Amino acid sequence: MEGFSATAGPGYMSGNGLLQAFVFGRLAGKEAATTTRAEAKIVNLK
16 A cells, blocks of 8 residues: 555655655645635546
């Protein structure tokens, strides 16, 4: 399993996991708060 604190691999993101989760969450929240319905896109995660 790969994640913030796992070994290096295709999905590895180096850095402090808690700090990185906070920063990414903040960025996502700011983007979501400023996106209008017309700009929103559906993402298919398959």
